[in-house]
Amino acid sequence: MSTESATFCPRCGDPTTEAETGATRRERALCNDCYFDDFDLVDVPDTIEVRVCARCGAVHRGNRWVDVGAQDYTDIAIEETTEALGVHVGASEFDWQVRPEQVDATTIRMHCRFSGIVRGEPMTEEVTVPVRISKETCLRCGRIAGDYYASVVQVRAVGDRTPTTEETERAKEIANDIVADMEATGDRNAFVTELSEKPEGLDMKLSTTKIGKNVSRKLTEEFGGSFSDSETLVTEDEDGNEVYRVTFAVRLPEFVAGDVIDLEDDDGGPVLVRSVRGNLKGVRVTTGEPYEASYEVGDAPDARKLGTTEDAVDTTVVTVEDENAVQLLDPETYEAKTVARPDYMDESSDTVPVLRSREGIHVLPDA
Template identity: 60%
Template sequence: MSESRQFCPRCGDPVERPPDADLPGGPSDPDAVLCDDCYFADFELVDAPDRIEVQVCSQCGAVHRGNRWVDVDADDYTDVAVDETADRLGVHVDARDVTWGVDPEQVDQNTIRMHATFTGFIRDTPLQETVVVPVYIARGTCDRCGRIAGDYWNALVQVRGTNRTPTDAEMDRAEEIARDYIAEREATGDRNAFITSAVRESSGLNMKISANQMGEAIAHRIVREFGGNVSAAETLTTEDGDGNELYRVTFVARLPEFTPGDVVDLDDGDGPVLVTSAHGNLKGVRVETGERYEASHEEGIAPEGRKLGTREDAEDTTVVAVEDARAVQVLDPETFETKTVPRPDYMDPDADEVPVLRSRAGLHVLPEDAEDV
């Protein structure tokens, strides 16, 4: 029967042989034959670096990890320091049931001292070890912010109106659509998605976008909401290292001439139209009769017309008398004279007041609100 005991090669004290020492694949660690005193004399439960440096973009807050920048969406960098510390600390391979906790100490704006305490079992002996690792936050500029600062872009999205300038509300919404789209791309981890600039000029809104595909998607989202159409024009800028031609593309989101709420004279003999939609073809309601209107294929998506005013231009005035199913007497809000005007179907015959629009074509009774049409 073989002896299960042997002697420590350092101090000579007898030690128990590991039960699997003679089995194939048994422990090969030379320290396995040491007694507990000699083994723990040089033992380190935790392997920790002297210091950790975390590179952070001073503009967007992204953290440089490995060979790339990562968005962390952090209000401060304590959690980042904890994660970096966890990645850099090593625990002895023979340790079992290891647990650890960390107590961050904010030394200054750019230094966090990490007090990490580890517990575990080695050779059935409970051990505890505390290490202190300073984490330094180094400020820099990530690739994306560097490109933005350098006015890098590939697509130009121009928001324009047809025979008009887009309203402030339209430009606000167009920019919001663009930023929402870029946020969606960023949420997928695409750090090449960004808006370099958004500038308002006398003719409309100009937005510089990082990539052509993104610029095209934004332009189409804008006209999907407002109506209109998108056109594109390429400009050769340079060639890449393989000789491939690189282009910048200008996408023009051309908004319709007339928008919901406009009152338009289409000069077709059937009276002005209150526009209710500019999606696809022009749609609305006749303000003299209340009949529905929709531009025909022959008229095109946006037939020619003259804008008389908008719903916002209307003023409430007194109803003097309802003459019949097609006529009503109202006070002219400017001259206070009684005028007989067409009565559209949407007008409530019992109303005491109605909104009217004054234009060169006369007085027009408009609906109280959009739900009335």
């Protein structure tokens, strides 16, 4: 009875018990000795070729370059070896150890020891895999080296003024922040090609039109103004498609916070500009009342600039005549003069900052 019901190995004929491990029924029927004759615990290629960018350390995988964050080529070799391993599906409790050996600048031998449990039997396997490093230049670094750019942002100001240092530095910061955010999401096409300060303003060459548009939008959101764009045909790609370069012209408002302006067709007195985001806002330097330009006027009212808070000088208060007037010493002639007293002036002050212009002397708020 036992002989008739026994299972025999189809290769050697020895009695055996059908195992769970095996891709086919015939493999499962093999005895352990015959099964292990053809068994490979791991499948590892004879050689692993790794394309590495010599400039940034990115690794080429599939059809694209990937930033791996490796500290050196040994880290890259270990990671690529891990990716190349094929572990037999029948193995459990699998583990492996690796000892890298640096042969030369571009070759690393990976001495690997693998272990696992197959059909209840412990198994070990040792292999040596050479990893060859091929140094190249990735597309991104090639473009950077070649001063590639797809968009230009020109930062200018309306009227006779040029962008302030604050506006220029902030524009640079915005561009670098946007690029950093895009890089953090894995976008390798994002980079700043060139930042160039000119007498009339700042020019920024950027790798994509998306960056240029985002920088222009963010800059006008913070400082007011507007921007427009125009395309220029520069070449055709290998497929015959036209390639355009986009120029974004940012026009910042004529006036900035800290300017004192005289509004045309307005008898309310000069205005100290507080903000030009959305529309111009400020305070009357004659009364201290708030001022806000209409929606139609926005951040570009018809006005002439009288000076800035940086032009203000401290002068002596002679006497406060009433709630609307104060007597001061003219900072140039040292004559006592009566001028409008804005409500932000502290009547107990001995000195106040004033701006002297063609429109007279006006008390400014304390810094």
